[in-house]
Amino acid sequence: MAVLLLAEVTNGELAMDATAKAVSASKSLGDVTVLCAGASAAAAGDAAAKIDGVAKVLVAEDDSLGHRLAEPTAALIAGLAGDYSHIVAPATTDAKNILPRVAALLDVMVISDVTAVVDGDTFERPIYAGNAIQVVKSSDATKVISFRTSTFDAAGEGGSASVETISAAENPGLSSWVEDKVAESDRPELTSAGVVVSGGRGVGSEEDFKIIEALADKLGAAVGASRAAVDSGFAPNDWQVGQTGKVVAPDLYIAVGISGAIQHLAGMKDSKIIVAINKDEEAPIFQVADFGLVADLFQAVPELTEKLG
């Protein structure tokens, strides 16, 4: 068995955490070949070659691959597929855009958001926003899988895999990139942060979200938000944690003014330690919290910020 792993490459840079977690998720499936694709991807390929457990790295550089457009990237992967039993990637928005297209080109099903590998054909994945876990066995010749990275530890670094350059597939010319609007932040990336501080509708306004951000900055944490807070315009959508946002599993997750709707819990319940601060003692968030504090967040959060560190 052999695995082709689509690395997460953004603007020529390897997203090490997501890629290394997908490598460790794949290790029982066979020799792992990592594909780094982009307008520039050589540096990403060199970085991927250092991940423990990587047997080989393929680098495909072409303008058509520059912004991870689904059509040219899927065409490239489908062209390589014959050599592999498994085609995998970390379950990022890029991979979720590309992998189902690859699967359909190969006439196989995609298996999204896998949280555990049972054997080469059998995988666990959450359904119904994590309210149930389904174990599925694939009868397809090629398995196309995205791994939910929050449930796997990152593979270490220290390897020295060989790097081979390959050419891109013909660009079908169906789509083109216009622009990216990426939020600039000095804070850690939400899905790989060790600590996440999230605010919910209880925070009340975009202005008041500053107290969430102040606590996050004190802890060197990423900032998250519930869907209710995002829908209310208090926080941008890329902060959203939950079924419809990002899935996180930090060492410490602090939920402030979040009631704990099922859809939010789906995105954070694998965190190692969960703290909930909410003035409503009946809030469901307290049922999953290791430490709950029933308090007015406008007093408790600034006090916590002051007393930590």
Add this chain to the structure above:
Amino acid sequence: MKVLVPVKRVIDYNVKVRVNADGSGVDLANVKMSMNPFDEIAVEEAIRLKEAGKADEVVAVSIGVEKAQETLRTALAMGADRAILVVAADDVHTDIEPLAVAKILAKVVEEEQPGLVLAGKQAIDNDMNATGQMLSALLGWSQATFASELDIDGDTAKVTREVDGGLQTISVKMPTIVTVDLRLNEPRYASLPNIMKAKKKPLDKKTAADYGVDVTPRLTVVETKEPETRAAGIIVGSVDELVAKLKDAGAV
């Protein structure tokens, strides 16, 4: 331009899901079912395109059990012009896989020749997030997933997508498949007169066999189980106590 909108009948998003004790699946008997919330957004967007004069017909299609026609009636009550029901399962517990759904949709597209397919980005039951991308691959069309803005101009569409780092805007050639994310719009409620009118709108009934598509699943469900539950925690009395607990646990 004709817009095709696939809609799925799923367990209502407010219902607490119960896993059968024997591991056979999720209990869907006597449970409230509704249109997949992402599909409602797709229907809304299609209707808005028609209202803006950019589309002239909105066709809703659903693939599943006979009762999915209720979901199609909802789409018709919101403002879709007609509907196609493709019966592909007898039992509500049989989920037709995205690959089979995409194959049936590809046949519907062949027949209907829409200029745009607007779909939800994922169904909230199997959470697979795949049908739109798969349909796009089968048709050899462009795709724009996770859309939060859609602007159609002649033979191209400019689509802003919700991606991990923020937003990405791409331009795609028409015909295209757009899968929609939450912030694209807020779906309307169907008014009572429109619900009454929807009962008279045309709804064609087909089967998967009519399209010659084999819906045999590629994935066998070995088991469906409850997620691990977290052990109950404690309620602390003050910020000081919380800080002390976090320090004891080595979390800060």
